[in-house]
Amino acid sequence: MPGPIQSLERAAAILRLLAGGERRLGLSEVSASLGLAKGTAHGILRTLQQEGFVEQDPESGKYQLGAELLRLGQSYLDVHELRARALVWADDLARASGETVYLGVLHQHGVLIVHHVFRPDDSRQVLEVGSMQPLHSTALGKVLLAHDPVARGELDDYPPESFTSRTLVDLAAIDEECALTRERGWSAAVEETWAGVASIGALIQDRRRNPVGAVCISGAVERVCEAGVVRPELVVAVREAARAISRDLGAARF
Amino acid sequence: MTTLSNGGQYIAAIDQGTTSSRCIIFGADGRIVAVDQQEHSQIFPQPGWVEHDGAEIWTRVQSVVAGALEKADLTKADIRAIGITNQRETTILWDRHTGEPVHNALVWQDTRTEALCKELGRNVGQDRFRRETGLPLASYFAGPKIRWLLDNVDGLRERAEAGDILFGTMDSWVIWNLTGGVNGGVHVTDVTNASRTMLMNLATLEWDAKILESMGVPASVLPEIRSSAEVYGHAVGVLEGVPVASALGDQQAALFGQTCFDKGEAKSTYGTGTFLLLNTGEKAVNSYHGLLTTVGYRIGNEKPVYALEGSIAVTGSLVQWFRDQLGIISTAAEIETLANTVQDNGGAYIVPAFSGLFAPYWRSDARGVITGLTRYVTKGHLARAVLEATAWQTREVVDAMAKDSGVTLTALKVDGGMTSNNLLMQNIADVLDAPVERPFVAETTALGAAYAAGLAVGFWPDLDTLRANWHRAAEWTPRMDEATRDREYKNWLKAVERTMGWIEEDQPSA
Numbered sequence: 001m002p003g004p005i006q007s008l009e010r011a012a013a014i015l016r017l018l019a020g021g022e023r024r025l026g027l028s029e030v031s032a033s034l035g036l037a038k039g040t041a042h043g044i045l046r047t048l049q050q051e052g053f054v055e056q057d058p059e060s061g062k063y064q065l066g067a068e069l070l071r072l073g074q075s076y077l078d079v080h081e082l083r084a085r086a087l088v089w090a091d092d093l094a095r096a097s098g099e100t101v102y103l104g105v106l107h108q109h110g111v112l113i114v115h116h117v118f119r120p121d122d123s124r125q126v127l128e129v130g131s132m133q134p135l136h137s138t139a140l141g142k143v144l145l146a147h148d149p150v151a152r153g154e155l156d157d158y159p160p161e162s163f164t165s166r167t168l169v170d171l172a173a174i175d176e177e178c179a180l181t182r183e184r185g186w187s188a189a190v191e192e193t194w195a196g197v198a199s200i201g202a203l204i205q206d207r208r209r210n211p212v213g214a215v216c217i218s219g220a221v222e223r224v225c226e227a228g229v230v231r232p233e234l235v236v237a238v239r240e241a242a243r244a245i246s247r248d249l250g251a252a253r254f
Numbered sequence: 255m256t257t258l259s260n261g262g263q264y265i266a267a268i269d270q271g272t273t274s275s276r277c278i279i280f281g282a283d284g285r286i287v288a289v290d291q292q293e294h295s296q297i298f299p300q301p302g303w304v305e306h307d308g309a310e311i312w313t314r315v316q317s318v319v320a321g322a323l324e325k326a327d328l329t330k331a332d333i334r335a336i337g338i339t340n341q342r343e344t345t346i347l348w349d350r351h352t353g354e355p356v357h358n359a360l361v362w363q364d365t366r367t368e369a370l371c372k373e374l375g376r377n378v379g380q381d382r383f384r385r386e387t388g389l390p391l392a393s394y395f396a397g398p399k400i401r402w403l404l405d406n407v408d409g410l411r412e413r414a415e416a417g418d419i420l421f422g423t424m425d426s427w428v429i430w431n432l433t434g435g436v437n438g439g440v441h442v443t444d445v446t447n448a449s450r451t452m453l454m455n456l457a458t459l460e461w462d463a464k465i466l467e468s469m470g471v472p473a474s475v476l477p478e479i480r481s482s483a484e485v486y487g488h489a490v491g492v493l494e495g496v497p498v499a500s501a502l503g504d505q506q507a508a509l510f511g512q513t514c515f516d517k518g519e520a521k522s523t524y525g526t527g528t529f530l531l532l533n534t535g536e537k538a539v540n541s542y543h544g545l546l547t548t549v550g551y552r553i554g555n556e557k558p559v560y561a562l563e564g565s566i567a568v569t570g571s572l573v574q575w576f577r578d579q580l581g582i583i584s585t586a587a588e589i590e591t592l593a594n595t596v597q598d599n600g601g602a603y604i605v606p607a608f609s610g611l612f613a614p615y616w617r618s619d620a621r622g623v624i625t626g627l628t629r630y631v632t633k634g635h636l637a638r639a640v641l642e643a644t645a646w647q648t649r650e651v652v653d654a655m656a657k658d659s660g661v662t663l664t665a666l667k668v669d670g671g672m673t674s675n676n677l678l679m680q681n682i683a684d685v686l687d688a689p690v691e692r693p694f695v696a697e698t699t700a701l702g703a704a705y706a707a708g709l710a711v712g713f714w715p716d717l718d719t720l721r722a723n724w725h726r727a728a729e730w731t732p733r734m735d736e737a738t739r740d741r742e743y744k745n746w747l748k749a750v751e752r753t754m755g756w757i758e759e760d761q762p763s764a
Contacts, residue, residue, distance in 0.1 A: 080675070120727070
């Protein structure tokens with residue numbers, strides 16, 4: 001096992017120094033306090049500044065802790081905030097596709113439904129907010145498995161259950177499906193949890209491009225698929241909605 | 255040269271609101287094609303006074319119309335008609351020869367006419383004009399605002415009596431400018447906006463000569479009262495020749511946009527405050543339980559449809575208070591997360607009577623309370639109590655409406671920002687013991703104006719077609735058992751009782 005990395009130790013020391021008594025310190029104060037060459041201290045401070053962990057006062061040139069450190073402590077996105085931001089786009093996706101829309105986030109070892117928009121045909125439908133869906137056999141779950149290592153870890157502890165003849169239960173096959181999902185930017189689950197139901201999902205990212213959840217449409221396989229594969233225009237609609245929600249959460253255009 | 259109709263496939267709605275003006279372009283299925291929005295300045299000359307610059311608002315309106323057309327990549331040839339919806343009661347007077355406002359507009363929130371309203375009540379009190387107008391004497395309404403301007407702007411009364419001055423709520427101001435201003439602009443208002451002036455008789459839908467005299471408002475300043483859906487004139491400028499074909503006050507427009515066309519249908523708009531309107535059909539129902547009687551809408555020469563209105567002053571703003579003043583949550587959406595950490599309110603109740611109790615109590619001596627506190631109560635319980643306050647206030651208004659109208663609500667259609675709060679919507683369904691329904695289009699206000707304009711020019715053939723455009727995006731069904739509901743309501747009413755009589759020098763008003 002390699003030893004500790006010196007520059008990281010020094011960076012940590014600088015952060016601790018800036019977090020102590022004095023709120024703002026100049027370069028010479030930092031280097032003197034820690035016994036570092038000015039050039040070394042400057043290099044580390046500049047790197048920390050690029051990451052947002054340190055900010056430099058434009059007038060005095062002194063350094064202080066950056067806003068990014070605060071965000072680290074609260075990077076968890078409130079699911080109700082996610083719903084509020086996604087509302088308009090989820091409505092629009094349901095209207096455009098004519099299908100049910102769900103938003104889901106990873107919760108324990110499954111997908112928690114945090115938002116549900118009815119299929120716009122005014123038939124009797126029951127709000128499913130708060131219910132759970134499996135990770136390995138739904139479009140929402142596959143997106144989370146593909147992008148969130150914590151989700152993938154859950155599969156090792158909770159072996160996937162088979163629901164239909166099409167459910168993938170072999171971990172290698174699921175990993176292959178995840179790779180495909182990452183590569184093409186969307187997931188599909190056709191009759192893998194419920195017979196007759198197909199869904200298409202895409203990733204929602206926050207401003208740091210971290211995976212925060214997934215959006216999907218779900219509907220009768222006859223409408224969502226054509227000749228056994230999901231309809232490309234529906235894939236486009238789902239991906240556009242996911243991008244729009246991510247943009248509203250502050251993610252850069254991509 | 256104007257044309258009566260063109261082949262346009264879209265309707266433009268101008269929503270002249272309290273903080274911003276927007277133009278939204280709708281397609282035939284009611285879906286939004288483009289939106290443009292601009293805020294305008296809020297002018298606070300002294301505490302309690304709120305003004306808008308009428309000229310600025312007209313500039314913003316022109317700009318958002320052009321902006322929305324550009325975003326949608328459309329021209330005037332694509333627009334079949336224009337509809338208007340607006341902040342209600344805000345009052346502007348202008349010179350008919352120059353088109354210049356004679357003073358900033360007095361905004362509905364402006365309380366400078368409070369003393370004047372007391373004086374106008376004489377020995378009768380705030381209900382002096384209620385039988386004719388459906389409204390109590392309160393500082394919101396336009397009539398007393400006109401009177402204040404005539405009394406306080408130098409030489410204005412003389413100019414008004416000479417016929418040089420025009421009055422309008424924001425619908426009239428926008429329509430007059432949109433149809434040419436000093437060059438032949440039409441000076442009209444619709445029945446819904448006129449019903450908020452305190453000058454219109456609800457039964458005749460005409461200006462009430464006796465009230466005009468009591469209020470000291472010369473008839474020469476008043477616009478012609480027209481229906482909510484008819485061609486008032488044709489636009490000039492970027493939309494030249496397009497029919498200007500609807501006007502509705504914002505809450506009435508939301509009622510129309512929610513397609514509450516049948517007697518007994520109601521909508522509730524949940525924002526910082528909440529406005530609940532119930533369609534009472536062709537009958538203007540007098541309220542004995544603190545509600546307002548108002549015109550819901552009138553389509554062309556058809557009979558007018560009336561509504562009962564209950565407003566709740568503090569709903570979303572209670573969540574904001576919890577966030578900004580108490581700092582218990584950092585975003586409004588977090589209230590639901592916090593409330594979900596507990597199963598119930600733990601016995602705590604919050605009654606946000608921040609500036610007294612409104613409908614159905616109207617007690618200005620009341621102030622807010624948090625009650626039922628024990629060592630057991632956590633911030634999660636208080637978060638529940640915050641959401642439940644909105645639900646119970648809704649229940650009280652709905653109950654008052656049932657008493658006044660005899661109509662029992664079968665379902666409540668909701669819109670507004672707070673509809674993204676799932677727990678709140680469930681809670682409202684639970685305490686009303688009726689389903690709560692959210693439609694797809696969140697912009698029900700602008701949609702209502704578009705619908706009325708589209709009807710007027712035959713873009714949509716009838717109300718049934720509009721109703722077919724309404725689709726349920728979510729529905730919350732009641733899950734609370736009756737015993738719990740009854741017990742909780744009783745507790746809420748006890749909490750409300752504890753707010754009353756806090757301000758001692760102030761006598762409760764009726």
